Amino acid sequence: METEQKQLEPVDAIAAPGGILPPAGGETAHLSKLPPAYEPEAQWRRVARRITEFLEQLPAYVSGFFQKYQRSLINVALILTAIITVKVVAAILGAINYIPLLSPSFELIGIGYFTWFCLRYLTKSETRQELTEKIRLFKQEIVGE
Numbered sequence: 001m002e003t004e005q006k007q008l009e010p011v012d013a014i015a016a017p018g019g020i021l022p023p024a025g026g027e028t029a030h031l032s033k034l035p036p037a038y039e040p041e042a043q044w045r046r047v048a049r050r051i052t053e054f055l056e057q058l059p060a061y062v063s064g065f066f067q068k069y070q071r072s073l074i075n076v077a078l079i080l081t082a083i084i085t086v087k088v089v090a091a092i093l094g095a096i097n098y099i100p101l102l103s104p105s106f107e108l109i110g111i112g113y114f115t116w117f118c119l120r121y122l123t124k125s126e127t128r129q130e131l132t133e134k135i136r137l138f139k140q141e142i143v144g145e
Helices: 011-015 040-068 070-097 102-122 125-143
Strands: none
Touching: 040 070, 070 102, 102 125
16 A cells, blocks of 8 residues: 555656756757856956955054044043053052152152241242242243233
């Protein structure tokens, strides 16, 4: 019984790709043609050409970018430089703080300078006016009028 239910496939259908037989007779002229075979050499050349074109135009892209965003890039660079400088100064001061006699001596120097400044500029009215004039000139030099 099994042999009666089993159908045999034609030999041509097995040999054809995908098991599909071409139409019989002269009907093959209306079929679409297959694309040309895959050529890895041509694709490699296309990719290489695109890469070389990009690399040729890269300096123009970079210079255009820098011209367009020059102020923003300078601001970002200044901010990063300030952050790095603050971190380095903090690390140096932290290292100085652990040297046994250096930290107290710097404190004494600071107290001495503060005392001298107060006695020099803040005790008499003439010296206070001199100090305010120096501050005004410094502010005028920085801000401008």
